[in-house]
Amino acid sequence: MRFAVVGIPGDRRVTMFRDAVVAAGLAEPHVISWRDVLAGREIGAPEGALLRVDSPGEDAETDALLRGPGDPARVGGGAAWYAGFTAGLERVAAIPGVRLLGDTGEIGVMFDKRRCHAVLWEAGVPVPPAFEAGSYAELRVEMVRRGWPRVFVKPAHGSSASGVIAVQTHGDLVKAVTSAAWGADGGLFNSLRVRTYTSHEEVRRIVDFLAGDGLHVERWFPKASAGGKAFDLRVVTVAGVPTHAVVRTSSTPMTNLHLGGRRGDLEAVRSRAALWERVLDVCARAAACFPGSLATGIDVMVGAGWQSVAVAEVNAFGDLLPGLGDISGNGRDTYAEQVRAVLAGVP
Numbered sequence: 001m002r003f004a005v006v007g008i009p010g011d012r013r014v015t016m017f018r019d020a021v022v023a024a025g026l027a028e029p030h031v032i033s034w035r036d037v038l039a040g041r042e043i044g045a046p047e048g049a050l051l052r053v054d055s056p057g058e059d060a061e062t063d064a065l066l067r068g069p070g071d072p073a074r075v076g077g078g079a080a081w082y083a084g085f086t087a088g089l090e091r092v093a094a095i096p097g098v099r100l101l102g103d104t105g106e107i108g109v110m111f112d113k114r115r116c117h118a119v120l121w122e123a124g125v126p127v128p129p130a131f132e133a134g135s136y137a138e139l140r141v142e143m144v145r146r147g148w149p150r151v152f153v154k155p156a157h158g159s160s161a162s163g164v165i166a167v168q169t170h171g172d173l174v175k176a177v178t179s180a181a182w183g184a185d186g187g188l189f190n191s192l193r194v195r196t197y198t199s200h201e202e203v204r205r206i207v208d209f210l211a212g213d214g215l216h217v218e219r220w221f222p223k224a225s226a227g228g229k230a231f232d233l234r235v236v237t238v239a240g241v242p243t244h245a246v247v248r249t250s251s252t253p254m255t256n257l258h259l260g261g262r263r264g265d266l267e268a269v270r271s272r273a274a275l276w277e278r279v280l281d282v283c284a285r286a287a288a289c290f291p292g293s294l295a296t297g298i299d300v301m302v303g304a305g306w307q308s309v310a311v312a313e314v315n316a317f318g319d320l321l322p323g324l325g326d327i328s329g330n331g332r333d334t335y336a337e338q339v340r341a342v343l344a345g346v347p
Contacts, residue, residue: 007054020335078157103292156214166253
């Protein structure tokens, strides 16, 4: 048995997957660079290889191939990025003589928040109700029409909370929390510091800047708190089964660990048996919407009353969380769990 992986050579994801494969007594995976895929260069893999598609990451050269030259930290250009990414996925799917470990069509759906939300909604997976917006004016009109004073505005294509804005209104007042900040050149950039904007003109400028690439707007889901901080969970599923989880806490609406979120007490959530079973069930149902994907990373919100749950995101490449809490009790990390599943004959 031989593995291959599409990724960025030397990237941490590729390295951790390589370590899991070698630890299983197999040869090192053959690595196909996303740079070669996107540049139209010749690509291939050993005959019969099991091919894992991994993230294009934050590699500057790859980012330029996806959405054009510029600072990789910039916000925007999501539509161009998505077009380049899905074209790359089509090239990967056409590699002869390999078996894909992740359906490229499903990966494309997971990277479009509108399509992913629709798939989950149709399957009865609990998700916040949502709508699409094409401008700040349209956003405000629709918020009023629906009676939603608080929403999350998300670029249709993006990850790591890039360009995500938590918007709250009260009468003529507005408050927007986001990691996006304006650069000296007038462009919008990702920042590691979450900041607040409180004027309609500031918020309009950001929303309208992002609107051209498509916006997915979700009704605010009030999250449970622990230790005075709101939290959610990232749950990794392998072959449709939840195997690893981490609690992410924050004093801001964004719980992403790179934006200052902190790992919380997973056992405090697991100790609430009925709630925990609900979390596991919802994650399994969300993963079942993507049966061709060996692994998913599901962001799950727990309601303020510690009863309800809702899915915020399903991530195609959501398994990079070293030290992620093993909830299956087998002591394997997310990559070793995937290798084990493949060796056990998971379709």
